[in-house]
Amino acid sequence: MALTDSEVLLLMGPPGAGKGTQASKLARARVLTKLSTGDMLRDHVSRGTALGQEAKAIMDAGNLVSDEIIVGMVRSALENRENESVRVLLDGFPRTPGQADALNDLLTEFGAGLSAAVLLEVNEDELVSRLLQRANDQGRSDDNEETIRNRMKVYKNQTQPLIDYYQTRGKLRSVDGLGSVEDVFARITEVLS
Numbered sequence: 001m002a003l004t005d006s007e008v009l010l011l012m013g014p015p016g017a018g019k020g021t022q023a024s025k026l027a028r029a030r031v032l033t034k035l036s037t038g039d040m041l042r043d044h045v046s047r048g049t050a051l052g053q054e055a056k057a058i059m060d061a062g063n064l065v066s067d068e069i070i071v072g073m074v075r076s077a078l079e080n081r082e083n084e085s086v087r088v089l090l091d092g093f094p095r096t097p098g099q100a101d102a103l104n105d106l107l108t109e110f111g112a113g114l115s116a117a118v119l120l121e122v123n124e125d126e127l128v129s130r131l132l133q134r135a136n137d138q139g140r141s142d143d144n145e146e147t148i149r150n151r152m153k154v155y156k157n158q159t160q161p162l163i164d165y166y167q168t169r170g171k172l173r174s175v176d177g178l179g180s181v182e183d184v185f186a187r188i189t190e191v192l193s
């Protein structure tokens, strides 16, 4: 495949499934630009922008920032990309059916299509233990037990329906997210080959 061809991958999964971790590796390996809505939001928070001030309390409670803000951020990232083709890896977006519809519209507008949606599957005990470990290592303000519990609930109610959405469209690739980072990466590479 020539690098001028468009490729759009998205990584889905519950909080702590390894999306951010795998997204960085996958983007490097396939020469894609990583677009992480979580990273973009944290960047706004740390710069103290109006958007960041609005998002901070929502993120700290483990809720989802509005579709309007998120879709606006992704749209500007796509508009500001360096290459003619659309070669992106979406990390943590879409997270609601409304965002998934908006992504379809955006990709049509930019002349690209979704290549695959990779779902990382990890059981809840392991998710909680990873996030509490990260709380120790990095002190992220949404990695405390109460917020983690809410993030899991929000994932089940608002994001899990996207599994069917992408399954029905023949785009879903499920991957076991347990094991070492390298093992999980090898599984992802295999389902995309």
Ligand code: B4P
Pocket: 014, 015, 016, 017, 018, 019, 020, 021, 022, 037, 038, 039, 041, 058, 059, 060, 062, 063, 064, 065, 066, 070, 091, 092, 093, 094, 095, 099, 130, 131, 133, 134, 142, 151, 177, 178, 179, 180, 181, 184
């Ligand atoms: P995100 O930044 O997407 O946070 P996340 O779901 O916790 O995933 P993350 O990528 O950070 O963690 P990962 O699983 O890689 O979102 C944060 C918040 O932003 C959301 O709650 C929401 O408020 C807001 N937001 C973001 N996108 C939004 C959207 N589209 N719509 C609305 N709101 C949005 O890793 C977790 C930990 O596990 C790490 O410490 C990692 O080192 C570890 N780990 C990874 N792989 C492992 C492995 N194989 N084994 C052991 N540990 C592993």
